[in-house]
Amino acid sequence: MFSKHLFYLTSDQLCAYLWQGGRLTGGTRFANTRSGIDDFMDYVDSHNRTAPVYILADLIEEDFQRVTLPHVRGSAARQLLERRLLQQYRETPFRHHEVQGRESAGRRDDLVLLSALTNPSSVQPWVEALEQLQVPLAGVYSTTLLSEDLAHKLKLRDEHLLLVTQQSAGWRQSYFQNGMLKFSRLTPAIDRDGNPINIGVETGKTQQFLTSQRLLGRGNVLQTVVIAPAADTEALDAQCNDGAETEFRFLTLESVASRAGLKTGDDKTEQQAAHLAEPMMLAFLARRKPDTHYTLGDWQRYFKLWRARVNLYAFSAAVTIICAGITGYNLWEQYSADSDAARLATEAAQLEARYRNVMAEMPPRVTSTANMRAAVSVERMLATQSATPLGMATVVSRALETSPQIRLLQLDWKVSLPAANAPAPGQEDNAAAPISSLVAGIPGRAPQVLVLEAEIMGDQDDYRGAVDSMTQFAQALAKHPRMTVEIDKPPVDTRPSVKLAGKAGPQAVASGRAKFTLNLAWKP
Template sequence: MLAKQLFYLTSDQLHAWQWQRNTLFGPHIFPATRAGLNDFLAYLDRHGNRPGYLLTDLIEEDYTRLLLPHVRGRAGRKLRERRLVQHYRDTPYRAALVQGRSVEGRRDDEVLFTALTNPLLLTPWVDAMELMQTPLAGVYSCAMLGRDVLHRLAMRHRHVLLASWHTAGLRQTYFLRGAVKFSRLVQATPEEAQLHAVATQTARTQQFLGSVRLLARGDVLHVLVLAAPDQVERLAAECTNTAETIYHIVPLDTAATALHVGGAAQGVAAHVAEPTLLAMLARNPPASHYPTGAAGNYYRLLQARLSLYASSAVLATAGVVWSILNLASYTLAHGSAEGFRSETAHYRANYDRSMSSMPPAADKTANMRAAVSIDRTVARQGPWPVAMMRMVSGALEQSPQVRISRLDWRADVPGAPSGPIVGGAGGASGASGTAGTPALAAPTSSLALGIPKSPPQKLRVEAEVLSARNDYRKVLGEMNVFAQRLASIPNVTVEIVQLPFDIRPTQKLSGTVGAPTAGQEQNKFTLDLTWTP
């Protein structure tokens, strides 16, 4: 934890403490005089870079309770700020605390306005901190720090009065449902304050709370007294419980243990409560109770500097970790590469030994690899009739009334003869050669081998419909269904070359219906299929 400076301010003096290694050291006392202020400047010059926390314990601390319309957001903050300036226009140390909503009427916000009404008591000390560039983290009030004391001591009663002795005197703070509503300071020295009867001061405060309607008739007020260990027995004898007042006397060392600051204020005065409050403030500092003004700019600069240091440390750590991981990866990769090199050398040596016993190769390895690649390309993209035969076979399975009588297939290669490749007869020798002399073969396009892509292919299908010869409508329907099934195949176009019978209007009808016609093939048709892969 960072070292801190803690300042306890009363009306006539300032106590300076140092917080180091979770321990409170001090105090250095500076009276509210010119000499005391000069000594304070010298003190800040020695410890000026440490953040400071100013705890005020002044009699000029005012509390006002108001009901304001329930407004949220920025508009609500502006409304409270305007009303706060109207109430305390002569001091910059003012704050508005929203403490819930009223249970009656339109449920307005219950707002507590508090301020240090005499800023001249703080101005010299705060100006000295600003002059020495001391980071002022916040200005705090002993009364409002009592909320944490009640929470840690488990005082969850509805009406609680916290009484404690300080250097400035006896401080009494009233809490309603855990929220501070009123505080008063009986100004006296610690010795004089302890002589004042707590019961007498509690009765006066209880009477005042009843007059301002904070306490109703029959309400029980629980009084929590933080006292020096040697005063507990005397206070227990003087403070007797009544029907409306119940006392809870807690020794300061027991309270320090409950506040998790036991042992933090070693060697300091044990008869006043401000060391315990200062240790609690140093260990878990809340947000500033009052604005710090220009003196707080150095603390904000310190926070920005610490944030930059923290970010730099995180980036440096990430860089170191990243570098270590990269070095580890490089080491692993280097080791793997060495292993691969040795393995490659081993396989290359075995290959060289195997090749040394073989006869010389007919061609280079690169040419052989290219030949294998061309062979695989031709086998995959070459113009083979198997694909179109598979298409026709699939259509025949769905058309059992159709029977194939002849198939003529050819690949449509530019420059190739138009005759069929499969199903047709070969031609004679070329005319360019003489008798007994072989003719020169024309160069073949690479498309004939499927390089770089498979060429278009054509298939002529001659088939007939196996049905009654005189049922012309059924014959024509079976042919159309067969042709449509072939045409539904992707990239396939179908052309009807010959119908089973001539139905053109220009032809003359002849013969007898139902009588066979000699020399004429009935129910036969011809289709041309074109497939573009």
């Protein structure tokens, strides 16, 4: 966990604390003088100068104004608020605004709380000292604005709430309406005569002011919560009497400090925590780490550089962790791959040994393994590429399905082979010609020829119908992309060189039906 410098600033002094490991230590005080600021710079220079600094201001010169502004959004809203702040507080750079809702009637303007540290000389010397030392200043915070978060933390949800705390600067009274800060005042703990301030009387004055400002209506009960040490509760209770419009209740500082997460680290801090609320507020600030309440401008540049450096460190650490994870995963994958490779090598060796044992028990082989593999390849080639009449018969069958008047009489299928080679010298003329390898489909399928003889089942005297039936049948066969159809003998031979002869009537039936012959050539 990063350490933090926590400085509690009042009008006359600054108290320095160190927050580390969730524990608050220190409590060194520096007067608001030239020598005190020099001692403060020596103190900061002797400690960790890279730790961020949080200044919690508890000043009398803190002004609060409630205004209504037109409801706008975006950059226009920011410009309007900045302009209104500059008009309200021209003499100080420490300004703050908080939008607290909208009006319920009319044009529903925004309800805005403006606040500022009206005496910048109480803060500016300390800020400039930190700037000179190049210390990262996270922000300047207000105990009043921070008490709004404390009220939410303590679940104080009264409609009209007055939160009273004792701090080194005095008694701080902050008024909340429905959980939103409306007004705050700081009164000294001791009056001019040296007597302790009566809390009940001061609460009455605050209630009168709230009523005059119409923040608290007549008849509304002001719930006053006093945070004080358990040892002082009885004495304070005697000063605070409940009335018709005022109710008091006490919270022990010890219980609130525990809920705020305060862990003291030395006797000096413990003594301060037992009597004052400022260590509790500092611990609450250190745990929440909100954005700065009051604008700092260029005074915050070293903090921005520190935050950028921390983000780069965090990003580098994340990248390193991711790379380490990826490297570990790759190493694990490599180990798994090496294990699998070793296992597969062992299995391969075992299978090789078993294969050798089996082969040793087998009788001598007729031929080599390569020849057996070649024989299997030739057998597969013969099964898939050798010439068979099945392909052409399938085409003829499909054509016959579309021509029911055609009846098949005879098929003559053969393989179209190239001309036989001439006899070799010394070879007898009557020796058989060598068979071409195309018959076996080596290296490819051979062309095939099919002579088809069929007759037409129709009227014997309808020669035109017979010719048309044959023509349709031939066209159906010719639709195959690799099939060539040639008419060898038509049912009626009308060539000029052929003698036209035939019979008609009952005698034609006895002579048979019209027959035709087709020559089919198929090229693979």
